[in-house]
Each structure stands twice: as C-alpha cells, then as structure tokens.
Amino acid sequence: MDRKGYIFFITVSLFLVFFSMCLSLAVGEVRIPLPEVARMLLYKIGLTSSMTGAFGVYDTILLFVRLPRTLMVFFVGSVLGVTGAVYQGLLLNPLAESYTLGVASGAALGATIAIAFNVNLVRPFAFLGGILTLLGVWSLSHRSRSVDPTRLILSGVVVGSILQALMMLLQTLFPEKLGAFFFWIMGSFGSASWKWLPGCLIASCIALLFTLLHRELDLISLGEGKAETLGMSIVRMRWVLLCTASLITSVVVSYCGVIGFVGLIVPHLLRMLVGHSHSRLLFASWMGGGLMLLWADMAARAIGSLPVGVLTALVGGPIFCLFLWRS
Amino acid sequence: MTLAHEGSGKPILLSAVDVSVYYGNKKVVCDISLDVRSGEVFALLGPNGSGKSTVVKAFVRLAEKEGDVKILNLPVESFTRKALARAAAYMPQKFQLVMPFKVMDVVLLGRYPWLSFLGDYSGKDLDLARCNLDKVGMAGFEDRKITTLSGGEVQRVMIAQCLTQDASVMLLDEPTSALDPKYSIAVMRILRNYVKNGRAVLCVMHDVNLALRFADRVALMKDGSVRYVCSSNEIDANMLSDVFDVPWHIETWQGGRIALPL
Numbered sequence: 001m002d003r004k005g006y007i008f009f010i011t012v013s014l015f016l017v018f019f020s021m022c023l024s025l026a027v028g029e030v031r032i033p034l035p036e037v038a039r040m041l042l043y044k045i046g047l048t049s050s051m052t053g054a055f056g057v058y059d060t061i062l063l064f065v066r067l068p069r070t071l072m073v074f075f076v077g078s079v080l081g082v083t084g085a086v087y088q089g090l091l092l093n094p095l096a097e098s099y100t101l102g103v104a105s106g107a108a109l110g111a112t113i114a115i116a117f118n119v120n121l122v123r124p125f126a127f128l129g130g131i132l133t134l135l136g137v138w139s140l141s142h143r144s145r146s147v148d149p150t151r152l153i154l155s156g157v158v159v160g161s162i163l164q165a166l167m168m169l170l171q172t173l174f175p176e177k178l179g180a181f182f183f184w185i186m187g188s189f190g191s192a193s194w195k196w197l198p199g200c201l202i203a204s205c206i207a208l209l210f211t212l213l214h215r216e217l218d219l220i221s222l223g224e225g226k227a228e229t230l231g232m233s234i235v236r237m238r239w240v241l242l243c244t245a246s247l248i249t250s251v252v253v254s255y256c257g258v259i260g261f262v263g264l265i266v267p268h269l270l271r272m273l274v275g276h277s278h279s280r281l282l283f284a285s286w287m288g289g290g291l292m293l294l295w296a297d298m299a300a301r302a303i304g305s306l307p308v309g310v311l312t313a314l315v316g317g318p319i320f321c322l323f324l325w326r327s
Numbered sequence: 328m329t330l331a332h333e334g335s336g337k338p339i340l341l342s343a344v345d346v347s348v349y350y351g352n353k354k355v356v357c358d359i360s361l362d363v364r365s366g367e368v369f370a371l372l373g374p375n376g377s378g379k380s381t382v383v384k385a386f387v388r389l390a391e392k393e394g395d396v397k398i399l400n401l402p403v404e405s406f407t408r409k410a411l412a413r414a415a416a417y418m419p420q421k422f423q424l425v426m427p428f429k430v431m432d433v434v435l436l437g438r439y440p441w442l443s444f445l446g447d448y449s450g451k452d453l454d455l456a457r458c459n460l461d462k463v464g465m466a467g468f469e470d471r472k473i474t475t476l477s478g479g480e481v482q483r484v485m486i487a488q489c490l491t492q493d494a495s496v497m498l499l500d501e502p503t504s505a506l507d508p509k510y511s512i513a514v515m516r517i518l519r520n521y522v523k524n525g526r527a528v529l530c531v532m533h534d535v536n537l538a539l540r541f542a543d544r545v546a547l548m549k550d551g552s553v554r555y556v557c558s559s560n561e562i563d564a565n566m567l568s569d570v571f572d573v574p575w576h577i578e579t580w581q582g583g584r585i586a587l588p589l
Binding site: 089092212215218219221222223224225226228229230231232233275276277 | 384387388389408409410411412413415416417419422423424425426427428429432433436437439440442445472492
C-alpha cells in the first residue's frame, strides 16, 4: 500500500470507528434511532440547543450505560490490538498475543482468588496477578544479558498452564461461584461504567504511544546482534516494551476479563492491508482492535448479552482459519 | 579527535591489543593484536572455527572480551550504542529475517543511528538508501518483501544497509559467502571505493583469491590466534598451507596472483 492508499485507509477507518460507535450507542435491548443518538451527541457537545421527542428517556440509557460501555469497548480493543502487534514483533512469533506470556491467566487467577475468598478487591487482585505473572515469566527466561524469545514464550505457556490449572482447582472447590468466575474467563462489558473508563483510556493512550517506537520494533525483528549494532539496547527495549504491554493488558483484563483472539487476529489481518512495517501496523492495530471489539460487543448484545469473548472466539477463529488457508 | 598514526603513517581506525574473547568460560580467541588503518581493506582469513567472526564481534561489543579494543582511537566501551553504530557498521554472517519487510524499509534502518528520538527519515536518507541499493545491483527491488529474496540478494541488501549506515568503519562477516562471482567482485569493488575517502573495512573472508586481489592487508588466523599479519602481496603458499592444513600453490597471472589449494 502506497502513502496515498494508507491515508485513504486511515480516513476510512476513522469514519468506520465513528460510525460503529454511533451504531453501538443505538443497539441494545432498547433500540435508539440513530438520528436520536446523533442529536443527543450534538446537544451534549453544545452544537444544538433544543431537544425533541423521547430524548429524556434515551438520555439515561445513552449517557450512563451505552456511552461508557462503547468507549470502554473501543479502548480495550485498541489495547489488545496494539499489544498483539507488539508481542508478535517482540517475540518474533506470529502466534504471540497479549496473553502468550500468561499475563491474562495471571490476571484471571488473581480475580478468581478474590472472588473465591470474598475479597472485595477483584480488580486490584486481577491487575496484581497479571504483573506477578510477568515477573515470574521474565525471571524464568532471563539468562545472562539476553532474553531468548523462544524461552520467553515457553516460560509463558508453562506458567499460563499452571495458572489455568490453579483456576480450575478453585472453580472445583467453589462451585457456587462459577457464574462470577465465568465472567473473568470469557470477558464481558456488563459492568462498564464511567468509573472504570479513565483506566481504560490511559491504557489505550499508552498503547497509542507504542506507535512512537515503531522503528525499534522493526529493528528487533532484524535479530539481536544487528539491532544492537544499529544503536539500540535490545535488552532494555525488550524489557520496556514487554513490561508496558503486559501492564496495560493487565489493566484492561482487570476491567473486562479475558478476551481472546483480538490481539492475535487484528495485526494479522492488517498486515495484509498495510504491510509488515510497524510504522503503519501499530496505529492500524489500535483502530482495528477497537473496531473489532465494538462489532463483537454489538453482536453479543444483539444476540442476548453473550460474553463478548465467546463472540471474538467464534468469529475470530474461523477468520483466522481462513487467513491460514489463504496464506 | 586525534587518531593514532603508526607504521604507514595513516591513522589507525580499528585496533585490538592483546585481546582475548570468551563464550561463557571458554576462551575462543587468545591474545590477538591487530590494527586497521584509514583507507585500508583488511581481510581476516582462516579455517572454520578459527575465531574470525568472534574477533569482529569483539569490535562491536557483541562478545565478552579482555584487552583493549579501540575504534577511532577510543575504547569501544566509551561509546554509547548509537555513537558506536555511527562509528562502525556491522554485518553478521547470518541474518534473522522473519518479518517480510520491504527491502527499502530494511535498508533505511541503516539510518537509525543518525535519527533523533522522534525523528523521521529525510529525503537525503531515502536518496542514500536508493543509491546504495543501486550500487549492490538491487535497484527496482525497493518494494519487494525481503523474505522472498534469494540468499545472495538478501546479502546484497544487508550490504546496502551497512553502506547506508555511513559509518567510519565497516566490519563484515563473510560478505560474499552467498554471492556469485559477478557480485562477489562487485561487492569487493564497492568496499575498495568505500575506503577511498579515509574509511576502513575489516572483512572476514573464505575466498583467498578475493582477499589477494582486493585486500590491502591480511591476518591469517588459526585456533583462536593470529598466525600471520602481512600485506596481501606477501602471502605465500607456506603461510596458507600452515593455516588451512592443506598444501597451496600460488601462481602469478596477468599481474595478479591466484592461490590454489592442492
């Protein structure tokens, strides 16, 4: 894709994001007509001064339920999309995503422990679980001055499996809390509110900042020796990227549970459109991740409040298979 | 910056004094000393496993070492990573190219040491990259994915990247190993041109004839130590036989010399 094509792609994507957000505000158990959504949004940002019709009824639904949920879905999706691309570039593995290093399993285990033992700190526990897992995986794979990506992935997979086994053990020991556990395993935006939005917004902004490090990610893929001799401290850069990506993943997982496939599929699909260079891929993944999750959430709501993780896996899985078949 | 001048009077751009290099606890290069001067193509020759690549890695801080290694008369440890990359371009023997980046993107990464934190490539950088791709015979390949190229084409792209790095010295580990005779000679000519304006090249090689023809000086290595350092004109069959453990014959032909293992 040449420069003009990329600018066109970004413009269309931005329009799609805006359109999808408006649609997400309209879709749900109470269907709100799109003109009403537009009128309310224009009124709220001060571009119109009068309201008509059933605006008052819709006001509460839009402002206190759908708007925070829609924004949260987009921010979470953007984080998962970017971190997926970052992990794939960092670990030089096309199968890597935000959860490869067991961060999501750690966060879900943290939440499961809090739920099982009635500790009213589910989100902090989830966040802590993710971070502790990253530290464990890093210390397992860190030998001398360098970190071998294969060793890192292996450690992540093994640690993730152990954590999942522990989660299953807790589910067996506390069957009465299966419903609450289920939320963390499949992911949901049912509890979205303005209260949780700042955390997701900050995580999404940090994800956007990764676009500034696109050249460093390109360099990493040339190999450790080449990257170092082109002037980059690869150990420090790997640590910074890995920690930051895991940190923001833990943040979003602590809000909405484990949502798979977004980080895996979005960068792969976008590489076919914008190419492999991270200069374009990271921003495209930021928008693409948000867009995919917006549609998955809308579909989940339209079908009847399904956990969004089920939809991303159900739709994402076949798309990924199609991609594998065609490539 | 004041550069050391010894012997020939040309400034020394690369020097190693009593350098030993380790992989873990194993000493793989023992107490070697050599220097590469401005305007010089210096070839490192020797059998497999003699420590040639390890010596090159010591110059760019990719191997644990003891002893003094200097680039532009400064200890390599005193450089920041970026400053070292501006002083010395390095091409490894093997390339890890898992991502199918465009050829142009890979070559442009050679400009990374010259960019500020949020800086972008200038028109000059793009011109330099295009010019170097042209030099190595890869013009027209700018938009091709690097993973679709042959081994020799990849090697030429990586040489173009090193040229684009525009460093004072180039350290190349077997730059012609995957190239056909036409491009091997073309690359050696590029290196000769590169050193014309006072730069230097240290080059690990296996082709003795290319070294005889294009290198100014040669170090012959065996079992982790330098056995001989001399002008390429001074290499004789006995030296080669001693280092490579096979008899050699050197023939004079059309003003040049050809070495044949027997």
